[in-house]
Amino acid sequence: MWGSMFRWLDPYAKPETLYHLCGRWLPYLMTLAIATLLLGNIWGLAFSPPDYQQGDSYRIIYIHVPSAIWSMGAYSSMAIAAFIGLVWQIRVAQWAVLAIAPIGAVYTAIALITGAAWGKPMWGTWWVWDARLTSELVLLFLYLGVIALSGAFSEAARGIKVASLLAIVGVVNLPIIHYSVEWWNTLHQGATITKFAKPSIDPSMLWPLLISLLGLALLLAALTCLRLRSQILIFEQHRPWVRQLVEQQHEEQS
Amino acid sequence: MVMWRALVQRELQLLGRQKADWLNPLVFFLLVLSLFPLGIGPEPGMLKQIAPGLVWIAALLSVLLSAERLFKDDYRYGVIEQLVARRQGLFSYVTAKICCHWLSTGVPLVLVSPLIAVLLGLDWQSWQVLLVTLLLGTPVLSLLSVLGAALTMAADKGGILQALIILPLYIPLLIFASGAMEAAATALPYTGQLAVLVAFLLFALALVPLAVRQALRMNVG
Amino acid sequence: MAFTSWADFWAMGGYALFVWLSFGTTYGLLLGLWWYSKRQHQQIQQQIRAKAAREQRVRQHQEREK
Amino acid sequence: MSIILAAEALSCVRQDRVLFENLSFQLSAGQVLYIQGKNGAGKSSLLRLLAGLTLPEDGRILFRGKPLSEQAEVFAEHLLFIGHHSGIHPQLTALQNLAFWAAISEQAVADPYQLLGSLGLAGLEDIPCFMLSAGQQRRVSLARLWFSSQLLWILDEPFTSLDQQLIAKLEQHFLQHLAKGGVIVLTSHQHLAAEYPALQAIELEYRW
Numbered sequence: 001m002w003g004s005m006f007r008w009l010d011p012y013a014k015p016e017t018l019y020h021l022c023g024r025w026l027p028y029l030m031t032l033a034i035a036t037l038l039l040g041n042i043w044g045l046a047f048s049p050p051d052y053q054q055g056d057s058y059r060i061i062y063i064h065v066p067s068a069i070w071s072m073g074a075y076s077s078m079a080i081a082a083f084i085g086l087v088w089q090i091r092v093a094q095w096a097v098l099a100i101a102p103i104g105a106v107y108t109a110i111a112l113i114t115g116a117a118w119g120k121p122m123w124g125t126w127w128v129w130d131a132r133l134t135s136e137l138v139l140l141f142l143y144l145g146v147i148a149l150s151g152a153f154s155e156a157a158r159g160i161k162v163a164s165l166l167a168i169v170g171v172v173n174l175p176i177i178h179y180s181v182e183w184w185n186t187l188h189q190g191a192t193i194t195k196f197a198k199p200s201i202d203p204s205m206l207w208p209l210l211i212s213l214l215g216l217a218l219l220l221a222a223l224t225c226l227r228l229r230s231q232i233l234i235f236e237q238h239r240p241w242v243r244q245l246v247e248q249q250h251e252e253q254s
Numbered sequence: 255m256v257m258w259r260a261l262v263q264r265e266l267q268l269l270g271r272q273k274a275d276w277l278n279p280l281v282f283f284l285l286v287l288s289l290f291p292l293g294i295g296p297e298p299g300m301l302k303q304i305a306p307g308l309v310w311i312a313a314l315l316s317v318l319l320s321a322e323r324l325f326k327d328d329y330r331y332g333v334i335e336q337l338v339a340r341r342q343g344l345f346s347y348v349t350a351k352i353c354c355h356w357l358s359t360g361v362p363l364v365l366v367s368p369l370i371a372v373l374l375g376l377d378w379q380s381w382q383v384l385l386v387t388l389l390l391g392t393p394v395l396s397l398l399s400v401l402g403a404a405l406t407m408a409a410d411k412g413g414i415l416q417a418l419i420i421l422p423l424y425i426p427l428l429i430f431a432s433g434a435m436e437a438a439a440t441a442l443p444y445t446g447q448l449a450v451l452v453a454f455l456l457f458a459l460a461l462v463p464l465a466v467r468q469a470l471r472m473n474v475g
Numbered sequence: 476m477a478f479t480s481w482a483d484f485w486a487m488g489g490y491a492l493f494v495w496l497s498f499g500t501t502y503g504l505l506l507g508l509w510w511y512s513k514r515q516h517q518q519i520q521q522q523i524r525a526k527a528a529r530e531q532r533v534r535q536h537q538e539r540e541k
Numbered sequence: 542m543s544i545i546l547a548a549e550a551l552s553c554v555r556q557d558r559v560l561f562e563n564l565s566f567q568l569s570a571g572q573v574l575y576i577q578g579k580n581g582a583g584k585s586s587l588l589r590l591l592a593g594l595t596l597p598e599d600g601r602i603l604f605r606g607k608p609l610s611e612q613a614e615v616f617a618e619h620l621l622f623i624g625h626h627s628g629i630h631p632q633l634t635a636l637q638n639l640a641f642w643a644a645i646s647e648q649a650v651a652d653p654y655q656l657l658g659s660l661g662l663a664g665l666e667d668i669p670c671f672m673l674s675a676g677q678q679r680r681v682s683l684a685r686l687w688f689s690s691q692l693l694w695i696l697d698e699p700f701t702s703l704d705q706q707l708i709a710k711l712e713q714h715f716l717q718h719l720a721k722g723g724v725i726v727l728t729s730h731q732h733l734a735a736e737y738p739a740l741q742a743i744e745l746e747y748r749w
Contacts (some may be wrong), residue, residue, distance in 0.1 A: 110505075
């Protein structure tokens with residue numbers, strides 16, 4: 001049943017087709033991503049009004065929140081790719097895991113750094129053991145674990161499968177970790193300041209936030225395309241089409 | 255069942271021959287525990303306050319370290335490869351490994367808990383809670399450690415890598431186990447935390463053996 | 476426009492350090508990741524070329540031996 | 542004769558090196574497949590493919606006419622695989638190792654002492670295997686062939702570090718298995734001494 005349901009996806013699972021498809025999408029995605037990200041951020045930085053409580057420091061929201069959201073989004077998509085790759089033995093999905101992991105790790109690092117930079121003026125310290133920040137930190141460790149595990153095997157194909165399994169184990173654990181940390185946080189009464197105390201956010205602040213959110217999503221897609229192309233080349237390098245392609249590119253360059 | 259008994263017997267025979275595999279983690283555990291008072295001072299009040307976190311961090315480190323070599327020999331001598339080709343006995347093998355790992359590392363920790371209570375100045379009530387959390391938590395520690403060992407079995411670098419991938423997964427256990435002990439120390443109800451520990455145990459028991467089997471297959475495939 | 480002058484904009488109401496630190500590291504990290512991925516892609520192509528050349532040499536050698 | 546094991550256009554890639562391409566063969570009951578080749582030519586990789594441990598890059602393997610991927614469990618039940626490493630834990634005795642593999646394959650060894658004795662291991666049954674020589678360890682591992690009822694044997698270098706007498710004994714045992722309709726796939730550096738009724742040989746070349 002499952003096999004026939006996803007038959008229409010077959011051409012995309014063919015590495016060569018996917019390589020060229022990614023190559024075709026990459027410039028559009030990248031241009032669009034940079035344009036939306038810059039639009040959202042410049043709007044947020046220069047044109048939206050300052051917050052009545054936090055002043056101009058709140059403008060960090062325009063990267064902190066999108067990067068935090070997409071750090072988790074990237075983990076979910078990585079885990080979904082891992083699941084598809086392992087259950088249906090679709091190799092491009094396994095390669096996508098390796099393509100996404102570093103991007104997700106960078107997004108998580110951004111969310112952490114901007115969170116700290118926001119925390120300093122708000123709470124007076126760079127780091128508080130707030131539930132969200134702690135979960136984000138654990139997420140970074142999970143990403144680093146997947147990356148480290150995938151590189152620890154002399155046979156790359158093996159590393160990628162084991163790392164996919166770890167990604168799935170991680171995604172099962174993430175909600176448990178998140179709620180544990182939240183429970184722990186309420187227990188210890190550490191930082192109870194929530195960053196979004198306001199139930200509704202003014203449209204003049206919301207729009208640039210949504211645009212920045214879209215921008216980072218597009219950038220995630222664009223970078224995934226770029227990195228997936230590299231993975232396809234690595235794992236298909238014995239195929240004639242890769243040899244031809246690489247030769248052609250070399251001739252074009254020289 | 256006959257097969258499973260034979261597999262457990264084999265693990266026990268191996269443990270009998272390689273006593274360092276389960277004695278060293280125990281010594282490590284006690285050693286780490288006795289380092290803390292030396293590092294932060296011996297005031298009983300202070301020790302009592304940090305005891306829950308301390309015991310649990312020492313426990314998870316020692317269980318994690320003990321699991322590192324769990325599959326290495328069987329992998330090196332081709333046992334795992336042939337079990338994977340054989341398919342049938344693999345799941346029994348995994349569960350036998352997990353059981354014996356808990357027997358050889360979790361149970362000793364439970365048994366030395368009176369000693370811990372003495373070292374850290376815990377009262378009767380706190381010791382009881384410590385005992386219960388150890389009984390409920392160490393199987394989960396074993397399960398996750400075995401998973402870490404299985405994932406990194408064929409990896410070129412063991413040790414630290416295994417810790418890196420498994421320690422984040424320990425966080426919920428650490429929070430609730432030490433939470434229960436803290437609650438007990440301040441005379442608050444702690445049955446909720448224990449219930450969560452039971453839930454973790456059942457959840458891990460249901461899923462981890464399957465994941466371990468899959469990890470072993472991938473490591474030889 | 477929420478600011479009256481450029482100086483005002485750069486000062487960010489006294490939060491310049493935090494705001495520009497955040498945006499700076501963000502764009503720095505993203506650019507770094509992009510550059511790294513781009514370079515990795517080129518390196519892989521180079522490696523594949525080197526491997527093809529290696530195989531070519533082996534083949535030539537084998538033919539000469541015959 | 543019915544075809545037990547067949548390979549169709551198999552290719553195998555290890556560490557981005559193509560080991561072999563387009564390899565096909567058919568084995569009927571009573572046949573031996575003898576795989577030769579230099580070190581690194583992919584003999585062990587081929588055996589691991591045939592044992593279902595790894596998946597081929599291209600092509601497929603059929604067991605009794607059906608692809609392996611569709612009947613992994615059934616295939617595994619009929620398979621006895623002894624890989625490059627013997628599967629003997631050096632900390633356990635010969636008897637304990639034997640008991641482990643008997644339990645795994647759910648078969649009972651009628652008289653383990655007699656079996657080990659017939660393989661020249663009399664008196665060495667209950668000492669840890671790390672005290673045995675390489676050849677003796679190999680014998681412990683091969684003892685499985687005497688109490689297993691599997692149809693298909695896949696053996697990686699079974700003759701390594703065995704003496705002439707034991708090689709002859711092992712080959713006699715192979716012939717018996719073949720006479721019963723079994724199938725054997727093996728790699729070896731040595732030439733096979735016995736006369737096999739139906740022997741297929743594959744020579745793998747080291748490729749770049």
